[in-house]
Structures are given as structure tokens and as C-alpha cells.
Amino acid sequence: MNELSYRRAFSLQLRKELTQLGRRYGSVLTPLLFFAVVVALFPLSTDPSPQRLATIASSAVWVAALLAAMLAQQTLFRGDFEDGSLQLMALSALPLWLQVIAKQMAHWLVSGLPLVLLSPLAAYSLNMAPQGYTTLMVSLLLGSLSLSSLGAIGAALTVSIRQGGLLFAVLVLPLMVPVLILGTQATELASKGDNAAGLLNMLVAICLLSVTLSPFATAAAIRVSLD
Amino acid sequence: MNAFMTWFYQMSSPPHFYRWAGRAIPWFMWPALILSAVAAYLGLVRSPEDYQMGHTVRIMYVHVPSAWLSMWCYTSMAVASAIGWIWRMKLAHAVAAAIAPAGAALTFLALVTGAIWGKPTWGTYWVWDARLTSELVLLFLFMGVVLLRNAFEDRAQGDRAAAILAIVGVVNVPIIHYSVNWWNTLHQSASVSVAGKSGIDSSMLMPLLLMVLGFTLYLVALILMRTRNEVLLRESRKRWVQELVQS
Numbered sequence: 001m002n003e004l005s006y007r008r009a010f011s012l013q014l015r016k017e018l019t020q021l022g023r024r025y026g027s028v029l030t031p032l033l034f035f036a037v038v039v040a041l042f043p044l045s046t047d048p049s050p051q052r053l054a055t056i057a058s059s060a061v062w063v064a065a066l067l068a069a070m071l072a073q074q075t076l077f078r079g080d081f082e083d084g085s086l087q088l089m090a091l092s093a094l095p096l097w098l099q100v101i102a103k104q105m106a107h108w109l110v111s112g113l114p115l116v117l118l119s120p121l122a123a124y125s126l127n128m129a130p131q132g133y134t135t136l137m138v139s140l141l142l143g144s145l146s147l148s149s150l151g152a153i154g155a156a157l158t159v160s161i162r163q164g165g166l167l168f169a170v171l172v173l174p175l176m177v178p179v180l181i182l183g184t185q186a187t188e189l190a191s192k193g194d195n196a197a198g199l200l201n202m203l204v205a206i207c208l209l210s211v212t213l214s215p216f217a218t219a220a221a222i223r224v225s226l227d
Numbered sequence: 228m229n230a231f232m233t234w235f236y237q238m239s240s241p242p243h244f245y246r247w248a249g250r251a252i253p254w255f256m257w258p259a260l261i262l263s264a265v266a267a268y269l270g271l272v273r274s275p276e277d278y279q280m281g282h283t284v285r286i287m288y289v290h291v292p293s294a295w296l297s298m299w300c301y302t303s304m305a306v307a308s309a310i311g312w313i314w315r316m317k318l319a320h321a322v323a324a325a326i327a328p329a330g331a332a333l334t335f336l337a338l339v340t341g342a343i344w345g346k347p348t349w350g351t352y353w354v355w356d357a358r359l360t361s362e363l364v365l366l367f368l369f370m371g372v373v374l375l376r377n378a379f380e381d382r383a384q385g386d387r388a389a390a391i392l393a394i395v396g397v398v399n400v401p402i403i404h405y406s407v408n409w410w411n412t413l414h415q416s417a418s419v420s421v422a423g424k425s426g427i428d429s430s431m432l433m434p435l436l437l438m439v440l441g442f443t444l445y446l447v448a449l450i451l452m453r454t455r456n457e458v459l460l461r462e463s464r465k466r467w468v469q470e471l472v473q474s
Contacts, residue, residue, distance in 0.1 A: 153391070153395055157388050157392060160379075164378070167371075167374060167375065170367070171371040173367075174368050174371065175395065209398075214395075217395055221388065224384060224387040224388050227381070227383070227387075
């Protein structure tokens with residue numbers, strides 16, 4: 001039998017996750033629908049004049065995306081925990097962090113990326129200046145990657161707790177504050193026609209830091225939950 | 228092996244720690260009470276009024292120590308958690324468990340005194356300024372650690388889960404520190420600097436530093452007391468605890 005290289009194992013795992021997610025497309029579509037509904041709540045809860053909407057556009061899109069990403073992350077390990085595959089992942093000869101990255105990446109491809117692609121539509125409905133669209137998408141791209149990394153830690157920590165869903169939100173949302181601040185500020189600046197490069201650079205830094213370090217924390221948290 | 232490592236290894240034994248902490252607490256508590264009393268006298272009676280804020284500046288002597296120490300608490304909780312995680316030292320987890328509620332209380336105190344101070348000086352109890360928000364986030368982080376630890380029925384599992392969260396959350400502490408420079412808004416920037424000249428007169432700086440020292444010693448005593456209780460709770464089935472209770 002030939003040795004399974006890390007790269008091959010990673011691509012196999014990624015493909016397996018994507019297939020699984022593809023078969024349960026309901027759970028993929030729900031966060032997107034949730035995103036659309038939350039965005040629609042903002043104009044309903046304020047004076048819907050175009051000028052007023054333009055002032056809240058970046059925060060509304062960002063908060064909606066943050067909540068949708070959270071909702072999608074919450075059950076990241078739940079199914080695997082309940083049917084025992086998580087145990088097998090932890091026992092496997094492959095490093096757990098590598099499998100975590102594959103799982104997280106598959107999840108981000110079907111839940112994070114569509115949010116990024118949908119965001120200009122939401123921004124348009126809230127009358128954001130079109131010059132802000134690119135920055136919105138770039139900041140959401142970086143932001144959703146960090147959110148998915150931080151969310152994975154929280155999901156792994158709370159997977160064995162009954163009714164861990166609310167606790168998950170309470171644990172993870174405070175950690176996401178810097179991403180939210182930088183993302184909305186960058187979008188706000190860009191939609192006013194200013195240069196948002198500095199804030200985007202900081203988002204890149206946070207994104208790199210969380211994407212590279214979090215798989216180890218997530219793997220450790222999974223082992224704690226399996227104890 | 229040097230003296231510190233010997234001390235460190237001895238401390239990992241709960242009965243040894245229990246006895247040591249019992250002897251050490253008065254050495255922290257009494258200086259804490261004396262220093263705070265002196266600082267309170269100097270700060271409340273002897274120091275001058277601020278030329279802009281008047282007497283309200285005296286809230287500083289409670290606000291600043293609690294805000295500083297709330298961050299110190301988070302860092303030391305993360306360090307204790309890391310020690311507990313790396314060396315599988317149960318006592319370090321007990322220390323982390325003892326710090327979390329104390330840190331949450333200090334954070335709350337910093338927020339409340341800040342609100343009371345904000346009303347006369349800024350005209351409002353609360354603003355969404357970067358520093359205030361970060362302190363609020365710190366409160367949420369402390370509470371998250373406490374909640375997560377209690378959510379597990381198995382204590383060792385809860386300890387390890389809370390340790391991961393504390394270590395991940397410690398990233399937030401430098402962000403609090405630099406937030407003033409990043410999103411500088413209403414909160415005044417730091418007036419006290421370790422190197423270089425402080426922007427605060429010595430008649431106010433002296434009582435402030437004494438108060439910080441007093442607060443710190445009190446906090447250490449409090450953490451030792453709380454850790455002693457934690458140790459008793461966690462070791463309640465062990466013989467040395469049973470003997471202690473019966474004697």
C-alpha cells in the first residue's frame with residue numbers, strides 16, 4: 001500500500017467534505033437566506049430613506065454577514081461528533097490540524113465565499129456608494145476567513161456541551177470585534193471615496209494570524225471535547 | 228536545579244500550596260490595606276483638584292488601578308492556563324479558575340467608575356469609544372471563560388477548555404492597549420508612562436501609584452484565598468482535606 005501523503009490526504013478530505021455539504025444543500029443555503037433576511041430587517045427597523053440607509057449600509061451588511069457566518073459555523077463539528085467520525089479523525093495518523101484545515105476550508109467555500117459574492121447585492125439594496133463595493137468584498141473575504149478560523153475554535157470547544165449553541169455565540173462574538181471594527185471602517189472609508197488600504201492591511205494581518213494559528217487551537221479543543 | 232524551579236515544583240502539590248498560601252496571605256493583605264489607606268488619604272485629601280475636572284478627578288484613584296489590573300488579570304489567567312495546559316499542573320488551573328471572577332469584578336468596577344466619571348466630564352455615562360468598548364469586550368471574555376468552565380460536568384475537561392479560550396482571548400489584551408492609538412476618539416490617551424515624562428503631576432501620580440500597588444497586593448491576597456478554596460473543593464475527596472476538616 002502506498003503511503004498517503006499529506007497533500008493527497010488533504011485533497012481527499014476536502015473532496016469528502018464538499019461532497020457531504022453538497023448533498024445537504026439545505027444547510028448551505030440557510031446561512032445565505034439568513035443573511036438576506038437580516039439585511040432586510042435593517043431598513044424595516046429605521047427610516048428607509050436612501051440617505052439614511054447609505055449611512056448604515058456598511059454596518060448592516062457586516063453585522064448580517066457576521067451573524068450568518070456564525071450560524072454556519074456553529075454546527076461545524078456537531079454531526080461528526082455525534083456519529084463518532086470526529087473520534088476517528090482524532091485517532092487517525094494524519095495530524096488533526098490538517099484535517100481541521102480541510103474541513104474549515106470546505107465549509108468556508110460553501111458558506112463564506114457565497115456571502116462575499118452576495119454582499120454587493122445587499123450593499124446595493126441599502127444604497128451604498130458603488131465605489132465601496134470592492135473594498136466591501138475584499139474586507140469580507142479577509143474577514144470571513146478570520147471568522148471561520150475563530151468560529152472553528154468555538155465550535156470545537158462547545159461541541160460536546162448540550163445546548164452549546166448560545167454559549168458558542170457568547171464565546172466567539174467578542175473575539176470577532178476587531179474584525180468587525182476594521183471591516184466596517186474600511187468599507188465606510190471606501191464608500192466615501194477615501195483610501196482604505198491601511199485598514200485592509202490590518203485585516204490581512206489579523207486574517208493571516210487567525211488562519212495560520214487557529215487550526216492548532218481547534219485541534220486541541222477537539223481533543224478536549226473528546227475526553 | 229535552581230531555587231525557583233524547586234519552589235515551582237513544590238507548589239504543584241496542593242497540600243503544600245494550601246499551607247504556603249495560608250502563611251503568605253497576611254504578608255500581602257496587611258501591606259495592601261496600609262498602602263490603600265495611605266493612598267486614599269493622599270489622593271482624597273492631600274492632592275489638589277484638577278484645573279478642569281475639579282474634585283471628580285479623584286475617581287481616577289479607583290478607576291485607573293482597576294482598569295490596569297483587569298488587563299493584568301486576563302494576562303495572568305492566560306499564563307496560568309498555559310502553565311496548566313503545558314505541564315498538566317492542576318494547581319495552575321485552580322489559579323486560573325480563581326482569577327476569572329476576580330478579573331470580571333475588576334473589569335466591572337472599571338466600567339462603573341468610568342461611567343460615573345464620564346457623566347460630569349464628558350456629559351454622558353457611556354460612549355462607544357474604543358477603550359470603553361474594549362473593556363466591555365474584556366468583561367464578556369472573562370464571563371465567557373467562567374461560563375465555559377462551568378458548562379462541563381467534568382472539571383478537568385472544563386479546565387482545559389477554559390484554558391484554550393483564555394489563551395486565544397489573550398490576543399485581545401494588546402488590542403485593548405493599542406486601541407487608543409488606532410481609533411483614538413474621546414478617551415484621553417495614556418497619561419502615565421514608564422519611560423519618559425508622565426503627563427500627570429507628582430502630587431497626583433504618587434497616590435495613584437501607591438493605590439495601584441495596594442490594589443495589586445490586595446488582588447494577590449484575594450487570588451490566593453480564592454485558590455485555597457478552589458483547592459479544597461477540588462481535593463475534597465483526598466485524605467489531607469478530610470483530615471483538615473476533622474481537625
